[in-house]
Amino acid sequence: MENFKKIGRILKMKKIFITGCCGYIGSHTCVELLDAGYEIVGLDNFSNSKPSVLDGIKKISGKTIKFYEGDMLDKDLLETIFNENEISMVMDFAAFKSVGDSVSKPIEYYINNVSSVLTLLSVMKEHNIKSLIFSSSATVYGTPEFVPITEESKTGGTTNPYGTSKLFVEQILKDLYKSDNDWKICIFRYFNPIGAHQSGLIGEEPNGKPANLMPYISMVATKELEYLSVFGDDYDTKDGTGVRDYIHVVDLARAHIKGAEKLNKEKSGLFIYNLGTGEGYSVLEMIHAFENANHVKVPYKIEARRPGDIAECFADSSKAEKELNWKATLTLEDMCKDAYNFTKNRKNN
Numbered sequence: 209m210e211n212f213k214k215i216g217r218i219l220k221m222k223k224i225f226i227t228g229c230c231g232y233i234g235s236h237t238c239v240e241l242l243d244a245g246y247e248i249v250g251l252d253n254f255s256n257s258k259p260s261v262l263d264g265i266k267k268i269s270g271k272t273i274k275f276y277e278g279d280m281l282d283k284d285l286l287e288t289i290f291n292e293n294e295i296s297m298v299m300d301f302a303a304f305k306s307v308g309d310s311v312s313k314p315i316e317y318y319i320n321n322v323s324s325v326l327t328l329l330s331v332m333k334e335h336n337i338k339s340l341i342f343s344s345s346a347t348v349y350g351t352p353e354f355v356p357i358t359e360e361s362k363t364g365g366t367t368n369p370y371g372t373s374k375l376f377v378e379q380i381l382k383d384l385y386k387s388d389n390d391w392k393i394c395i396f397r398y399f400n401p402i403g404a405h406q407s408g409l410i411g412e413e414p415n416g417k418p419a420n421l422m423p424y425i426s427m428v429a430t431k432e433l434e435y436l437s438v439f440g441d442d443y444d445t446k447d448g449t450g451v452r453d454y455i456h457v458v459d460l461a462r463a464h465i466k467g468a469e470k471l472n473k474e475k476s477g478l479f480i481y482n483l484g485t486g487e488g489y490s491v492l493e494m495i496h497a498f499e500n501a502n503h504v505k506v507p508y509k510i511e512a513r514r515p516g517d518i519a520e521c522f523a524d525s526s527k528a529e530k531e532l533n534w535k536a537t538l539t540l541e542d543m544c545k546d547a548y549n550f551t552k553n554r555k556n557n
């Protein structure tokens with residue numbers, strides 16, 4: 209931890225710009241960065257987050273971030289942020305992320321997830337800030353040709369606009385790096401982040417009904433929702449339900465500290481890493497794991513498949529382990545307990 213703080217002190221005058229800082233992964237990464245001694249400038253439009261998250265970050269870390277409310281599509285706002293702050297690196301978390309929703313709202317997804325990044329990159333270039341960590345996703349692999357998935361696995365054939373939007377941005381970043389090798393870019397392909405900070409002060413808190421499995425299960429357990437719809441049990445998987453690689457959001461956040469270290473060490477480069485645990489769990493296994501960890505019942509009904517879903521997806525994250533000295537350490541039980549703890553806290557406050 210001392211090394212992290214030392215690096216943070218060296219970069220004291222320079223700050224890390226976090227887009228989507230109040231979002232699920234952005235907020236957890238802010239906590240880890242602040243704890244490592246980094247200073248943060250944050251931006252969020254609260255389209256899928258709440259201002260109260262800033263209080264949660266402060267309560268956990270004891271520190272505040274310099275916050276701007278607004279949208280990444282607002283180039284004037286981005287100009288202001290870059291003019292007013294000594295920024296050394298950008299971590300871009302701001303994006304819509306529901307596979308299911310993206311199928312019915314492609315235009316919104318491409319504007320929000322692709323056009324906004326082009327705006328960000330143009331402002332970064334104007335200010336000669338060329339160090340970026342980008343939140344990509346395992347969905348860029350489409351229906352994987354094999355599992356576990358490595359970074360060399362074929363991408364493309366994406367089955368929903370969310371995954372396609374991430375694939376588009378990855379291509380944009382590869383073209384940008386080819387045009388100017390001064391850039392330092394780390395692309396993190398997240399598998400399925402779940403869970404919450406153990407304090408229960410921040411977690412996955414989507415506006416409206418959850419699209420993702422774990423927040424939905426948690427709200428069934430707190431009886432805010434009646435039952436879980438299991439989207440299909442006729443996939444070619446261990447029990448017919450979808451298999452995913454669930455990773456604790458705090459493990460995911462900690463990978464970003466390693467990513468920042470990597471970019472601070474390198475002169476230039478474009479680096480791609482899978483961030484998962486290497487374990488695939490089915491929907492039914494997740495229901496039972498949640499029930500056992502929290503001693504609750506989660507009623508469910510088997511329903512039709514969700515458009516855009518794939519059968520099975522889990523990671524080979526050995527490249528991140530080797531090159532970043534990062535490995536997920538929190539268990540499925542930790543994920544289930546922390547997710548439930550946050551949802552209970554949120555309901556009661």
Ligand code: WQD
Binds near residue numbers: 344
């Ligand atoms: C998981 C499984 C569903 C809800 C997510 C994020 C995406 C990206 C990748 C970060 C699937 C099933 C779900 C429900 C269900 N993450 N399910 N009932 O679709 O893998 O994508 O991870 O970049 O942003 O959305 O996650 O949690 O929606 O679904 O049966 O009510 O749970 O069919 O098999 P997904 P998810």
